[in-house]
Amino acid sequence: MENRNKTLLEIFLTFLRIGAFTFGGGYAMIPLIQKETVEKHGWISDKDILEIVAIAESTPGPIAVNSATFVGYRVCGFTGALCATLGVVLPSFLVITAIAFVLREFQSMKVVQYAFFGIRAGVLALILKALWSMYRQCPKNPVSYAIAAGSFILAAILNVNVLLVLILCAAAGFLASTISLRRAES
Template structure:
């Protein structure tokens, strides 16, 4: 019986994304290390590059990035039903936690221990996000023009407050233009 359960890809999708959803404190970026461990290393459902693509698409489409990414990966593995199982897996822990918090919020919101715990958790979330950015950056920045796009995008989003949607669209167009020029140069040689 357990071998059948173990071989059930739908159950694997649900459990893998349930774990990711359960321990994703701090939003979608904080899930990157766990997502990589489960999806790329453990189950090999996607490569690092594919995962970055799914994450980028999930970031630029409407909705919650964790849900979008889970849906894309589940769909890739097992179609619509796989997308549903992965999505339910990543959502279910949050749903349980939110209901629990809603039930008991007034009883522990002003507790100094709870406040201190959240202060500590916030710091760890920043570390997780920074770690994910460094790992993804090593994979994504492969040449001078991808470094240039990174710097320009960072400046526009972080300092000029341009909407990330416009920056993503502009970066995509710039990437297409640069690659088209490079392809033209290769064909001319």
């Protein structure tokens, strides 16, 4: 029982730290979640991270919260999921609550505007790192690249919105996986 409580506290503190020191949302948190849960604590494997991202993207809600919930559940069941979710959400909740009271006073200051530009650049770097990490772990299939590129080009030519691009890419991924499975079966 004491060991389980220690693990629950570790889950809460790990995700509290991830939630407190990561800017840019869920995709920026993925490399940190991977490092903490796989490399540092050994709670899950690298393969599990890919599954977590896929599940977290396909379920409603922020990807970081969904990922934390999934990892917590994997490690300590419902209570672990609750601790991980509270840990990852609590810092943002507290910071946003505090900022809401003072932001109106400072939003017109140039130094604050420049700080947000810098934060955006850092977030972009974290997202690109997460994408690169996931790309390295995924099986390579030239057909899926061609279909996804064609979807983006078609969307750009037709000047469509982002939602249609996502739908086209999802359809392209489904088509590519279907083609790969059929080739593997024959």
